[in-house]
Amino acid sequence: MTQDTKKSGVKRREFLKVLGASSATLAVTACEEPTGHLIPYLVSPDQTVPGVSTYYATTCRECSAGCGIISETRDGRSIKLEGNPDHPLNRGALCAKGQSALQGLYNPDRFKTPMVNENGAWKAITWDDAIARLSNAVSAAKPQAAGAVFINQHESGSFPRFLDGWLASFGMPAHLSVDFEADHAAIEANRRSYGAAWPALSFQDAKLIVSFGADFLDGWGASVPQQLDFADARAKLDGAPRFVYIGPRRSLTGLNADEWLACKPGSELAIANALSGKGSIDAAATESGVPAAALQRLATELAAAKPALVVSGVSGENALDVALAVAAINQASGAVGTTIKPAQALTGFEGIAHTDQVLAAVEKMRAGGVGIAFVRGANLAHALPKAANFAEAFAKVGFRVSFSNVPDETSELCNLIIPDLHSLEQWGDAEPVKGTIGLQQPAMDPVYPTLSKTVPAALGTADLLIQVSKKAGSANQPADYRTWLFTQIPGGTTAISAALPKGIVSGSLAARTIAAAATTPKSTSIASTQGDLTLITYHSPLLGDGRGANKPWLQELPDPVTKICWSSWVEIHPETAQRLGIDRGDILEVKTATGTVRAPAFVYLGVHKDAIAMPIGQGHRSKANVPDFQPKHDDSKQTQWGYGRYARGIGANALDILPLGTNAGGGMILTATKASISKTGDHRTLPSTEGSARQHGRGIAQAINAADLSKPPAERREEELPGDASHAFLPGLRSPVAADAQGDLGSPTSADQGKNKGMYAPNEERGMSKRRWAMTIDLARCTGCSACVTACYSENNIPTVGAYWQNATLFADARPGFNIERGREMNWIRLERYFEGNLDGKFGEDFEARFVPMMCQQCGNAPCEPVCPVYATYHAPDGLNVQVYNRCVGTRYCSNNCPYKVRYFNWFGYGEADRKQYAFPEPLNWQLNPDVTVRGKGVMEKCSFCVQRIRESENRAAAEHREMQGDEFTTACAQACPSRAITFGDAADPNWSVTQLIADRRAYHVFEELNAFTAVVYLKKVNHPAAGAAPARA
Amino acid sequence: MTERRKWTAIPGLLALAIGAVMLSAYSGASSSQHRSPVQPIAFPHPVHVQKLGMNCLYCHNAANKSMDPGLPAVGTCIGCHNMVGPERPASDLGPKRHSDEIAKLYKYADVAGPGAGMGPNAKPIPWERIHKVPEYVHFPHTRHVNAGVTCQTCHGQIQKMDRVYQFASLNMGWCVSCHVNGYSPKEGEEAAGYSAAQQASPNSGVAPANLAIGERKKARYDCANCHY
Amino acid sequence: MATSALPSGQRPNIPSAAVRFPAIKSYEQVDSDIAGTLGPSLGWFAALGIAILCMLIGATTWTYQIHEGLGAAGYQPPVMWGVYIVTFVFWVGIGHAGTLISAILYLFRAGFRTSIYRASEAMTVFAVMTAGLFPILHLGRPWKFFYLIPYPNWRLIWPNPKSPLVWDVFAILTYLTISSTFLYIGLIPDIAILRDREKNPIRKAILAQLSLGWRNSDREWRHFTRAYLFLAAFATPLVLSVHSVVSFDFAMALTPGWHATIFPPYFVAGAIFSGIGMVFTIAIPLRKAFKLEHYITLNDIDAAAKLCLFTSTVVGLAYLTEFQIAWMSGNPFEQDYFWNRVFGQWAWAAWIMLICNCVLPLSLWSQKLRRNTTWLFILSLFINLGMWFERFVIVVPSLSHEFEPWQWGTYRPTWVDYGILLGSFGWFFMWFLLFIKQLPVMAMAEIKEVLIPRMKHSHDPTPDLTEGIVHPDETGATH
Secondary structure, three states: OHHHHHHHHHHHHHHHHHHHHHHHOOOOOOOOOOOOOOOOOOOOHHHOOOOOOEEEEEEOOOOOOOOEEEEEEEOOEEEEEEEOOOOOOOOOOOOHHHHOHHHHHOOOOOOOOOEEEEOOEEEEOOHHHHHHHHHHHHHHOHHHHHHOEEEEEOOOOOHHHHHHHHHHHOOOOOOEEEOOOOOHHHHHHHHHHHOOOOOEEOOOOOOEEEEEOOOOOOOOOOHHHHHHHHHHHHOOHHHOOEEEEEOOEOOHHHHOOOEEEOOOOOOHHHHHHHHOOOOOHHHHHHHHOOOHHHHHHHHHHHHHOOOEEEEEOOOOOOHHHHHHHHHHHHHHOOOEOOOEEHHHOOHHHOOOOOHHHHHHHHHHHHHOOOOEEEEEOOOHHHHOOHHHOHHHHHOOOOEEEEOOOOOOHHHHOOOEEOOOOOHHHOOEEEEEEOOEEEEEOOOOOOOOOOOOOOOOOOOOHHHHHHHHHHHHOOOOOOOOHHHHHHHHOOOHHHHHHHHOOOOEEEOOOOOOOOOOOOOOOEOOOHHHOOOOEEEEEEEEOOOEOOHHHHOHHHHHOOOOOOOEOOOOOEEEOHHHHHHHOOOOOEEEEEEEOOEEEEEEEEEOOOEOOOEEEEEEOOOEOOOOOOOOOOOOOOOOOOOOOOOOOOOEOOOOOHHHHOOOOEOOOOOEOOOOEEEEEEEEEEEOOOOEOOOOOOOOOOOOOOEEEHHHHOOOOOOOOOOOOOOOOOOOOOOOOOOOOOHHHHOOOOOOOOOOOOOOOOOOOOOOOOOOOOOOEEEEEEOOOOOOOOHHHHHHHHHOOOOOOOOOOOOOOOOOOOOOOHHHHOOOOOOOOEEEEEEEOOOOOOOOOOOEEEEEEEOOOOOOOOOHHHHOOOOOEEEOOOOOEEEOHHHOOOOOHHHHOOOOOOEEEOOOOOOOOOOOOOOOOOOHHHHOOOOOOOOOOOOEEEOOOOHHHHHHHHHHHHHOOOOOOOOOOOOHHHHHOOOOOEEEEEOOOOOOOHHHHHOOOOEEOOOHHHOOOOOEEEEOEEEOOOOOOOOOOO | OOHHHHHHHHHHHHHHHHHHHHHHHHOOOOOOOOOOOOOOOOOOHHHHHHHOOOOHHHHOOOOOOOOOOOOOOHHHHHHHHOOOOOEEOOEOOEOOEEOHHHHHHHHHHOEOOOOOOEOOOOOOOOOOOOOOOOOOOOOOHHHHHHOOOOHHHHHOOHHHOOOOOOOOOOOHHHHHHHHHHOEOHHHHHHHOOOOOOOOOOHHHOOOOOOOOOOOOEOOOOOHHHOOO | OOHHHOOOOOOOOOOOHHHHOOOOOOHHHHHHHHHHOOOOOHHHHHHHHHHHHHHHHHHHHHHHHHHHOHHHOOOEOOEOOOHHHHHHHHHHHHHHHHHHHHHHHHHOOOOOHHHHHHHHHHHHHHHHHHHHHHHHHOOOOHHHHHHHOOOOOOOOOOOOOOOHHHHHHHHHHHHHHHHHHHHHHHHHHHHHHHHHHOOOHHHHHHHHHHOOOOOOOHHHHHHHHHHHHHHHHHHHHHHHHHHHHHHHHHHOOOOOOOOOOOHHHHHHHHHHHHHHHHHHHHHHHHHHHOOOOOOOOHHHHHHHHHHHHHHHHHHHHHHHHHHHHHHHHOOHHHHHHHHHHHHOOOHHHHHHHHHHHHHHHHHHHOHHHHOOHHHHHHHHHHHHHHHHHHHHHHHHHHHHOOOOHHHOOOOOOOHHHHHHHHHHHHHHHHHHHHHHHHOOOOOHHHHHHHOOOOOOOOOOOOOOOOOOOOOHHHHHHHO
């Protein structure tokens, strides 16, 4: 035994090499031979079984919130990220950004080794060399150490303190912890009013929710916990709080509101004052352009609602004033302690450096007072407005070091790049909620280990800094960061090893000691700027400040509001568009004092008619002239500067035309200027997944008013729903056609449960027809955030198809999103966003948005089945409508016959490693789920209800000689959903909670009149119209 | 041959040709059955299984709990073989002999000699894969082993094979016919070379899942059982 | 007239040679005239060259498409079927006129078929050969097409008998078998004639094999006519069944615009209509080039034109009926689709279809135009275009405007689609051109049947072929 442990390093590695090979073969259909990629385990294989997943609890680092995640690791590779159910913050849910961390881990453009820029040319160097160079640079910078600048992507936990300690040991000032997506005004106001940067928001306890441009569902603060709570609030149906959204642009959060007050940009303060009684309604009405009646109604509503929850996320120059005014309203309505809970503050938002501090640092660089600068994670060259002239200032720094592991714009400006490990590869911690510490442990060994004899294989920035200190000879350095980290966490090693399975320790970390920076607002007055339209820029809910742009999942995921992907766009109101003769897709030139950008127009009801809106996040460019990425079968030697092959050259960066301004909260002013737009004459088909934004009365997304919930359902009239739907309707799960396979067992209410009926005997040990898998989707909960879509991509090896090289070779357009323009996206589950009301696009007339997650409905009487000539799609006895890839010949008849249009075809060899359209270039293919076949060219695919998960738990149950229990497992989409809208289960077994939901009074089937007997049951959305507003149409 | 016969011959030949094509298709000519590649180390199953009576699960340790049966690590080999070296003195196990194969193993594992542990330059043994179903087929070993399907049912008398070969065709028809017609653990144990009397058969890994001998155990055979 | 009053040697129903072919004096003339068309000419080589070039373009494009994947073509979900299926239905339709003329009209003893049936039957075979390519060609994995064929295999699985596509496989294969057999059987006596006239020993040997040792004995003739009649009877139902089956591809689906009970008759009528159109496109230039005015007389053309007019009106009725059904169904999906068909993004296609197939053929009410070969040729081109667009209007707009508004889309074919479309025409005309120079484009034996036959027992050495009534219109036949 001693022998084993002594040699386990070697033993383990070899053990896994062989296994890695044997299990990898499951994944890739294209190649005959097993792929031989070798990823050693980190933990001892004694705990792991080849081909069976191990789950590691760790912490998400994709935003400041620090949700708990669980990494599913198979044979040494992390293959899926899911929310940690035991984590107080996200309670098992995870947003699209968080799940896409995997594609940061396996990003094909990651640096494999340190790089150094010697007179303009980049060359790879060894780790030892890199450490030597860095320590030399550090000691060389000693004289002006006080001027050193370290800019770090904000993260909570112990690392910031470690970093400050290290810097101090070289006499350098504390680092700047930046997060450009953070709302500094809100944070400042919170600090002043509630004494916490980000108190927990309890939507459930609110009687009324009012948001001044605070997009708490898409990126404002900690979106996942906020969404969980918001969904729970809405799920109270008739008891749910009404939600009013005030702002010039209707974001995803705004689309979830019951009422939208489209005020002029910058007029929020007047409204806030009016509501708080400080100002007059009429004055506010005239300034904001919102009818006084609406404001009056809101004011009275607000006065009545105790407690209410009012939030402000205004991005104008008066943001802080609005936030403070709003805080006053909250205090008046007794929100503090009930709907706003400073006691359970989200500590992840403490200690974020103000943007004006960053700008000050930049100015210091420009002045030449900076001898050495470090950048880790943050990408200032892209995330700061062009007006800040970062590049020019940064160039004046003596020695520039980047710890970024991807070739982003900032690291391209550096002298030395020492790639950091990905957060899934290293130790760390976070304090997401006051009193709870989230642990971050490596889910796997590094994708690119250092391969050095002298330094550890896994060398994160922290360990690197320790090595540097050792080299520079500074005393009392910890052996490695992990050892140091364990001393920081209350309870130490014992507590940690006990807590690791759940990933959380109770207790608090020592706070970072930094002087509170005085904010020096650099205000920009919109009025003074030229142009007839106000430019609203906002951080993309998916790409953030641009961090997400190198992850194909996030590029391919349609924006929840506009449904556009692989592009940027200009949102413009129909009236304005008509006035200027602009059509959807016209390329516009947006001009401000600071510059011009070009982007296609998206005509959108939800933006103020005197404003245009542009998302931030795209427009990554490389300084060096990098040729367009050409897929090769081997790794491309060319470093993909400009944030990698998936980000470079896509769309425009709105920050290029944004004047530099910071508000009193120290945050960047995103609504800072007027702009003028002109048509360039060019036009493009938008890479959008949206066909028609209207339902044409087809009852796909149905809704009901809260008031009508108690009323008995009205008799359905002929003209309401077309066709004959007069059959006796058992909740959709029985099919006269599938009956031969299912007997009467499809129905939970059937008296014949368990009787030996149909083509297969249910009581036979085969148990073929015992079950009827089904799903309910609660539209009252669904917010349209699209986390389920990414979860599906990740679970089912769905290829992304939008990259510009993923088109045909001869005489074919090479344009990002071309395949999306052609409607060839592969999203097995898609979020349809329908607009109701305001058909003629008049400004001032409110409209409603409805989100419908649409996936294969697993019809009991499926139209796709009889038409397939080869039985590639057929009805499985457990109610699944199955697609057999290896039998499919690709007639596509099934898709023609599918009323829901949820079947997707492999137009190219997206899954074949030797094709230029290959969607998983090394090492992205390490993420592939071994339980799911990667589809080859020319076959149809679709949602399978995660059949691999069904089989897995069937196998588990069989191995344990037991029956499957209720709610034993769920599908990827249901698992990820941050609003818990999706429920999956066996409709034939009352132990599964789905059976109760199917019987809900709001249950309906899409296109019920087609008698497809779908297994997906939707629960009507619940609307809360203002008193005297028009009722919702079903 | 008269004029008329000559012309009637043509359709006859045609029919024969078609028949031949169908037969070749039906015989599963594409299968790699009986393939028996040379392994880097001529691992003798008979010695380990029959002579030493080792259980399959000792090396293929995941077969009863995973899709993947699991391959022994080099370390697993060395676990015993750092005692059993290339040179064997005469003992009750047999006369003195020299084994090139164990020598090869030592080379792979970078083992200096008996008693020594694995060195830093150990390499995995590049075994030739024999039994392989296509990537779009999901074959859970655990389901089969726990249902009392003995290894020999699919892999043949592997305990007797000096050089392993592909015993079954692994064609879909071969799988389906067993799933439809059912499988009797009794047969399996006979296949494993054990008399029906012996209940818990060491070779089949686990005892047949509470089944009366002779009862045929059927399995699901719809496509999505294996193809997804 | 009373059959008893017929002059000796004349058979009922078939008008005398004088009426049918006044300009034909003797059997020898028939042989020499028709066999005379076989010598390859420069123009023929040019035409064949162009055809083969187009065919090669198509083949190359297809190879590229197989390598790259179907994405190279213009497919744009939800439009999962496009130019290929449109062209498939188009070619199958073309085929039908041939069988109608050669089989059904034979059973009805319609005299005017004699001169054009061989060409149309050949057209049928080649059209079906062309059509048969497309179902394979539009597959995502064409190399797996054999999954559709029921044969015993070690997977122990069979094709899905419920799927119209499987019915297609049977329908097309049956049709190909029957029509090619029918063509070949009909050819045997003519091949024998060529064999006897042939000088070149190799060609002679080949023709001898093909003629199955035809010796022109009474016994052979008796068997031949039996077999021919039998095959005609056998082929007749296919005219109706095959295109009905093809129409099921659409009618069996629930896509709005496809799901209609009217489809089978509607498709059959359309098929015959398009076929006649193609017959004109082929026969009229052939008649000019081969100087066959004596044989393909204006009477024959006039009769065919009437058939064309008739089928055109049937098709027109079918179009209207579709709209009426949609209107009366009260099914908003259906109504929405048909509104979109004529006024939506695909209106232009729909109007091309309506004008070419329903409006222009109305000109055939005038006998002048019916007998004006130039106009008929131009019209036939319009008909071909219109019928291609009919299938386009059925396939593409229906798919692009289905139940789910979120998935409404459009369709833009690429050069790959057009390349393969062009290739299909190249392929078809290549075969046809090869055929007309190798084998008689007109049934010599049958034409001779119309002439009064020399009976073995007849003592009259030279029957007077000019006997019979001369139709006033016939004067135009000789220029």
